[in-house]
Amino acid sequence: MTPSYLLRRLFYGLLLMLGVVVLNFLLIRLAPGDPAVVIAGEMGGADEALLAAIRADYGLDKPVLTQLGIYIGNVLQGDLGQSFFFNQPVATLIGDRIGPTILLVLCAQVLSILLGVFLGVIAARKPNGVLSGFVSVFATIGYAVPVFWTGIMLIILFASVFPIFPVEGMQSVRLRDAGFMIRALDVAHHLVLPAFTLALIYLAQYARLSRASMLEVLGSDYIRTARAKGASERSVLFKHALRNASLPILTVAGLQFGNLISGALLVETVFNWPGMGRLAFDSILRRDYPTIMGVLFFASAMVVVANLLTDLSYRLADPRLRGKS
Amino acid sequence: MTTLLDVRDLTVQFALPRQGFFGPRPVLEAVRQVSFSLEQGRALGIVGESGSGKTTTAMATIRLVEAAGGKVMFQGEDLLQLDDEAMRQRRRDVQLIFQDPYSSLNPRARVADIVREPMDLMEIGTPEERRARVTELFRLVGLRPDQLNLFPHQFSGGQRQRISIARALTTNPKLLVCDEPVSALDVAIQAQILNLLARLKAELGLSYLFISHDLGVVRHVCDDVAVMYLGKIVEMAPRDALFDAPQHPYTQALLSAAPSLARRKSRGYVRPVKISGDPPSPINPPKGCAFADRCPKAQEVCRKVQPVLEPHGPSRVACHFPG
Amino acid sequence: MSALLQIEDLRVTFNTRYGPVTALDSVSLSVNAGETLGVVGESGCGKSITALSVMGLIPSPPGKIAGGAIRLAGEDLTQASEARMRALRGAEMAMIFQEPMTSLNPVFTVGDQIAEAIMLHQKVSADQAFRDAVALLDRVGIPSPDRRARDYPHQLSGGMRQRVMIAMAVSCRPKVLIADEPTTALDVTVQAQIFDLLNEIQRDFGAAIILITHDMGAISEMADRVAVMYAGRVIEQGRADDVLDLPQHPYTRGLISCIPALGKGEDTLREIPGVVPPLHMLGAGCAFADRCAYRAPRCDSEKPQLQAHGHHPVACHAVEEGRI
């Protein structure tokens, strides 16, 4: 992997982010409805003088391109503007909520990949066996269940039948002042249901994908070579096959990240998880444009970073791509 | 004898991916100033190993790969200068048979439609005439008319190659380019197809540009043979001259490497000419003779000066020390 | 007399969508130390299945060894446990495959892959194994083996990869080396190099080689003895000179005379009409009958058995009855 390649990927990522900023900005400016009227509505009245004042305040009276320039300049300085609705800097609003979202998304991602790949690999050992059939059925079900409904069903189950996991929020009020370890455990306890709910859809997909990928790899010539030199079945499976089979899984994991964030939005709503999901929902309903743009910006940035990491790990895993540009 | 095809200084380049951020795009020269000509009714074989540029040469000749330079005079007309529509019309005279009988037929079309399609495209004849022609061609290549409505996957490899030949003959072409037409087939089937090609050449007066890596096959089909190495013709001669008295060390090595029933382990056969290693990379071809690094006869001059194709007896050879 | 490797009456069946199919039918072969046995036939004749059966690598299911024995130095491999087969594979018998491009694992260096083969069967340290791997690469004629050992397969040419496969196969000095179409994917000058290398290796190590090929020329150059296979059966077997110069079975004769020769030949090649029948459509008689010029009623009803006739065994009613 050459530094020039890394540099190019980074540059490209930044370019994508710039694109996201421009798109958001244009969308909101081109959409029907006048932002000034919306803001005025929040303030409880709308006469022409107030509207003009608001327009001047938010720079809405300037030409669209100038507004765009100003906005990009501000974003570059870390200033995402002021929320109309919450009356706070957007950066602060997001800063408070991005941590829980990242925690939830990463946990779900790791959980679904680990469990999914494990299921897929053992299913691939007997492609016509019971477990293989189970993985197929489970994957189809996982694909077909609406994630928010799974969450609700789990809440019903765990709130009334097996009350062992908390079904709401991220922390217990009574433990707010406890030591760090206790609080961390408390968060982990709260995390179980939301992370599992979110992981469930993708878990099934990874199981199916890694089963198919393993089956393909297990039929390849170099696996026959490994067997011909006397390698044990476990070494064939986990050393020779899995590393090759993981390449398509990595690709999908990268591509799925955007969908995972969308899923997180719904799961956060269901479990009252204090992440960006609620903020996104509120700002969209209130047409709080600076916040909407901020949320979209950060969510896209997470996808860009995830794609970058995927790309780099793909290159590490596949020597055929190393040193190529 | 009239010259059907005269290729002069044909060159084909492929651009490779950019190196680094703003680096230049390296160029791979797959075919380097290749010249040859083909008389009406004869077969010219181009032999060489993978990467020698033999297939690219053939494809560039009939403009299925874009040439970077040179001339392809076909019946006195430079094919490389024709506009797209004129070239499209010319395709009725130059047809192609592929290597892989499995991927060269559209799996979603019935074979009768596959064979008829060239006539549809060239708007030849009435629908009835076209149908009759397809049946006639089927008989000509040794297939039965009751197989007309089947799909390609319902035929064996040899039969598919017959279908491919029938398709190529539909428009009564003058030149047939055969790109390794038998190398994907089992030997017994090979013989069937080679005999068919020989019969068609005699009966229909076809000319072949015949690409192969198999010297035995080329010897059987071709009147003249050109040997390619790293994008250049290194030797070109009438068949018997080439096989009986090869002049270029590479041709000699090829002939001595080709397995043959005449060479028997039990009789203590030891290969007379041995060459080691692989051909050099076409991205940075050597300055001198491309074969120098593997050549048993190589001298200082071979690494410095590129030999040109010059007459040597009945052959033409690009070597500083032929013979 | 017992050969190093002896296959007796081997029968292998496969479950396919057409039902169970006999891929190998009473196949008997043998090879001695230091000898090369050529197995020749068209695609689908069962020559590769034979090789995989010896290695115990028949994909199962759908494949199954349904009868017969494979004896390596007296031990019947069809009865051996999977653990025993693992210990034998790579150590006592090794295999080289047709596609050097895909037969090496793309994500490990070639040195590591050879070292793995060594460590699976010998108690040596990883460092020592890697050093041995480098020495083996040198032995099979790879220039600057130190550097090449750290290369990944995609960085090597086809010929070099096949040399790596050979190095891996001979790393534990196996008694039997099976080469399944080892040069089919390679250019002819590289093929010559690989053949020469196999001969050298055999001289040095004294291994028995089974060379599987569709190419009669390769058989002629490499083999001491030949077995010709057709539709899952051995139809003719004998010393290379006998089979190549005095072929008896109509199929062997056809196979030899349909090769376009390098020397001056006739204008028209002898043809074998038709194609090899699919295994699920084999009848009670001789599988070659449909394509045979000497076909008689008996050929359609009774499978000819391999039996000595003239210099060497052949399975043909016409030969047996003196009609050829």
Next chain:
Amino acid sequence: MTEATTFKAESPAREAWRMFRRNIPAVAGVIMLTGIVLATLWGTFFYDGNPYEIVWAPHEPPGVTPEFPLGTDYLGRDIFAGLIAGGGPTLAVGAAAAAITMVIGVSLGALAGFYGGWVDNLLMRITEFFQVLPTLLFAMVLVTLFSPTLFTIAMAIGVVSWPQTARLTRAEVMKIKELEYVTAARAIGARNRRIIWTVILPNAAPPLIVSATLTIGVAILFEAGLSFLGLGDPNTMSWGLMIGSNRAYILDAWWPVTFPGLAIFLTVFSVSLIGDGLNDAFNPKLRER
């Protein structure tokens, strides 16, 4: 040369259909989906129950009152009526969004894959750009900005979903473009347009058909998610909305959220059974492994 006579001329499409008919889960999917669609059609055109009308006491459990077999919701509205009425919009939006996704994705992907070079470069950059946008969030923004109607919802889902289809199409087209039968078409003088329409697309069709089926499922889930969040068309009943509006009372009554969820699940499940069946039917070799 007798072996070909034992076959009847069977086109690849017919062969796939024969395989599909034999696939029990796939046929079950077809039957289930047909049932759901018929019920929805009946609900849209003939059923006169009003899903908005308060007809009974709130939270009547299912199976108690024969008139309201699935019970009532927190306002006392008939859940069965909601299911019957909500299916139409859900299915319609799902199908329309899938169609939009396929049209955008297939045309851009085919162009990029066939022409390569700068066309490919440009189109793929655009595709990557759209893939960076988190789908649901972006769709929420679009729906809100352009006010939620069935049409804008379908458009929004299509606009955020097409990149995957485009990538798949591009990969298929690039693969097929390299095959010799495409060169063969060129060699006999076929023009580009003919090659795309009669050679490449028919051969790329099987994975695209499978993908289209699965896209319908994804689009239905998408619509349900939007409605659940309250961003659906305010003038129509939908399964997602039923779940969303009863969400606050799940610990008092499980049935108002469970039945619409089951309806969504069964619909998407049957669609994906059909997709899997098609996939198997188009790739008989994969299945034999």
